[in-house]
Amino acid sequence: MTVHKPGSLLGLAAPAIADMVVNSAYCYISQLGTLASKSISVTGTPTGAQNVNLFTLVGGVEILRLYGVFSLVTDVSAVTAASFDLIDGTNPAVPITSAAGEDLSGCSNGSFIGRNDQAGVKVDYLNADQVRIIDGAVGLDLFAPLVANAMYGETNYIRFNYTSDGGGAIFKIDFELIWRPLIREYGLVEAV
Amino acid sequence: MTVHEPGDPFVTLSWKFGMEVAWNSFYDYYTRAGTVMGQCVEVIGDTQAAAYSFEFATVWGTIEVLRFWSYFWNADNTAAAPTKLYYDLYDRTNAVDITLDGTDCTNVEVASLLGRIDTSLAAVNLMDSDQARIVDGAVGLELSAPFIVNAKNGAATRMRLHFTSTGGPVDFTVCHEIVWRPLNSSGYLYRYYPPT
Numbered sequence: 210m211t212v213h214k215p216g217s218l219l220g221l222a223a224p225a226i227a228d229m230v231v232n233s234a235y236c237y238i239s240q241l242g243t244l245a246s247k248s249i250s251v252t253g254t255p256t257g258a259q260n261v262n263l264f265t266l267v268g269g270v271e272i273l274r275l276y277g278v279f280s281l282v283t284d285v286s287a288v289t290a291a292s293f294d295l296i297d298g299t300n301p302a303v304p305i306t307s308a309a310g311e312d313l314s315g316c317s318n319g320s321f322i323g324r325n326d327q328a329g330v331k332v333d334y335l336n337a338d339q340v341r342i343i344d345g346a347v348g349l350d351l352f353a354p355l356v357a358n359a360m361y362g363e364t365n366y367i368r369f370n371y372t373s374d375g376g377g378a379i380f381k382i383d384f385e386l387i388w389r390p391l392i393r394e395y396g397l398v399e400a401v
Numbered sequence: 402m403t404v405h406e407p408g409d410p411f412v413t414l415s416w417k418f419g420m421e422v423a424w425n426s427f428y429d430y431y432t433r434a435g436t437v438m439g440q441c442v443e444v445i446g447d448t449q450a451a452a453y454s455f456e457f458a459t460v461w462g463t464i465e466v467l468r469f470w471s472y473f474w475n476a477d478n479t480a481a482a483p484t485k486l487y488y489d490l491y492d493r494t495n496a497v498d499i500t501l502d503g504t505d506c507t508n509v510e511v512a513s514l515l516g517r518i519d520t521s522l523a524a525v526n527l528m529d530s531d532q533a534r535i536v537d538g539a540v541g542l543e544l545s546a547p548f549i550v551n552a553k554n555g556a557a558t559r560m561r562l563h564f565t566s567t568g569g570p571v572d573f574t575v576c577h578e579i580v581w582r583p584l585n586s587s588g589y590l591y592r593y594y595p596p597t
Contacts, residue, residue, distance in 0.1 A: 231439065237431040240580065269472060269514040269528065271544060297533035305535065328537045349541025356536035356544050358528035361512040365533045391470040391514065392578050393437060 227394050242273045242387035247400040248280070249369065249382055256375035258290075263384050266295065266357055266365040268396035274352040274387040275305070276323030277369070279316060279337070283379035288313045290372040291322060291332055297360035302368070305355065307331045310370065322382075326353050356391065366401070435467045435580035440592040441474060442562050443574040448482055450568035456595055457577060458560040460490065460552040462587035468545040468580040469499065469517040476511040478572040483507070483564030486515070487525060491561050492553035499548065500525040503563065515575070517546050549584065559593055 226243060229236045247263045275293060279285075290310030296302040306324050311334045313322070319337035326333065335341040345351045359365040369384065390396030422428045442455045469488070473479075485503030489496050498521040506513070506527055514528040518536055528534045538544045552558035562575060581590045 231437050234427075234431060236437065237434045240434045266533070268512060269470070295533050295535060300532040303533055303535055326540055328535070346541065351541065353540045354538040354542075354544050356514075356516065356518075356528070356538070358514045358530055358534050359512075360533045361510050361530040363533075391468070391516065392472050392576070393439070395472065395474075395512065 226390050226397065229393070231393060236393070240389055242389050243398075245386045245388065245398045245400050247384045247386075249384070250281070251381070252379050254375050254377050255373040257372065259371050259373060260296075261369045261371075262366040262401045263369050264367040264386055264398050264400055266359045266367060266398055269356065269358040269391045270388045270396040270398055271354060271356050271391055272386060272388045272398070273354050274323070274385070275367075276321060276352075277382045277384040278322075279318055279320045279380060280383050281379070281381035282316060282318040282320070284377050285316055285380050286314050287374040287376040287378055288316075288371050288380065289374075290370070291334075292370045293324060293332065294368050294370060295357055295365065296368060297363045297365045299360065299363055304328045305367070308370070310372070313371070324353055324355075325351060328355075367398070433582055435582050436590075438579045438581060438590045438592065439577060441574050441576040443475075444482070445572045447570045448566035448568060450566060452485075452563065452565045453482075454561045454563045456491070456559040456561050456593050458579065459591055459593045460550050460558045460560065461589045461591075463549065463551045463584040464581045464588040464590050465547060465549050465584055466579060466581045466590070467547050469548075469577075470545070470579070471515045471575050471577040473506075473509055473511055473513045473573060474576040475572065475574040476509050476513065478570055479507050479509055480571075481507070481569035482566035482571045483573070483575075484567065486562070486564040488517070489561050489563065490550060490558060492558040493556045495553070496561075497521075499560065503565070506564070507567075516544075517548075518544055519546050521548070 249261050289312045291313050292308050292310040293305040294302040311331045317337040321335040322332045388398045440457045442457050483506045486506050487503035488499035501524045504524045504527050510530045512530040516526045518526045
């Protein structure tokens with residue numbers, strides 16, 4: 210067990226959700242959402258539809274925010290149809306954003322993509338070629354949360370999907386997913 | 402007074418019923434994030450074709466239920482039940498629906514999820530874990546449907562799980578995880594264990 214020394218406890222990462230004592234301070238604070246992060250680097254000539262596993266899902270969780278930011282853009286001229294989905298290895302993928310996807314071929318380093326609407330809508334895309342905003346409505350958070358329940362007994366993945374025409378691609382995206390369990394001993398998102 | 406030893410409070414010390422919480426103390430602040438109440442209902446045996454109900458939690462005072470979720474911890478035999486699964490509150494005289502009567506959960510896979518994601522006029526939402534599923538939230542909206550409960554004064558007010566069976570052996574366990582916060586000093590939600 211991690212020992213929290215006086216003066217250091219606020220800087221230490223929390224224990225795993227399943228290891229938290231129910232209604233301990235960590236348990237309360239964890240309801241704000243736990244961070245899972247995953248970076249992907251693409252260098253080469255991917256051709257056709259690409260499916261990149263970002264996170265594994267076990268049990269039932271509430272995903273509060275899902276987004277990614279480009280931290281390297283050298284060549285994205287062939288990167289189109291960007292989207293997120295959930296797949297259990299047996300059944301067709303469940304879209305998290307529209308499978309039609311967003312064209313990222315003109316994006317700049319620092320560009321943002323996120324789920325800021327329901328699954329039938331494309332990822333929200335803020336190209337960093339200029340300052341941009343997502344203009345929130347009064348009283349509403351800006352992200353569109355979702356509840357995800359995994360297929361039992363299978364490995365379930367949250368994926369980032371895109372299409373490339375084989376013309377070469379060099380980029381890196383840092384993804385973050387903020388989640389909280391709905392059943393504390395039985396819900397987990399982890400980076401692949 | 403509880404003494405918080407170095408290294409202890411953030412990880413292991415939970416707020417317990419009866420613990421005195423000073424207004425705007427650290428505990429007071431973070432309890433507004435919501436306290437977890439977990440309790441399971443185990444149903445094993447040969448059932449008649451009939452309706453069944455199980456009390457699993459007691460409400461005192463006034464509370465706000467933020468998130469109301471449950472799951473099938475065990476679903477070894479759900480061929481005959483639970484059909485028409487729903488939740489309500491019962492104060493020994495009156496019943497108030499938490500969800501509408503009811504959702505067919507027969508033949509569900511273990512780890513299937515049940516949640517109140519709409520008002521009491523809607524049936525509880527079932528996410529069968531026979532495949533990956535999502536509830537697709539809209540921008541900025543909480544996915545769980547909260548509700549305020551004011552218990553009947555002087556009577557035991559309890560949450561109940563209801564279902565019907567078509568008759569036959571059943572073996573399943575539904576475990577609940579309900580996140581709530583008090584709205585007055587006597588507001589509390591705690592596990593209920595029926596007499597055996």
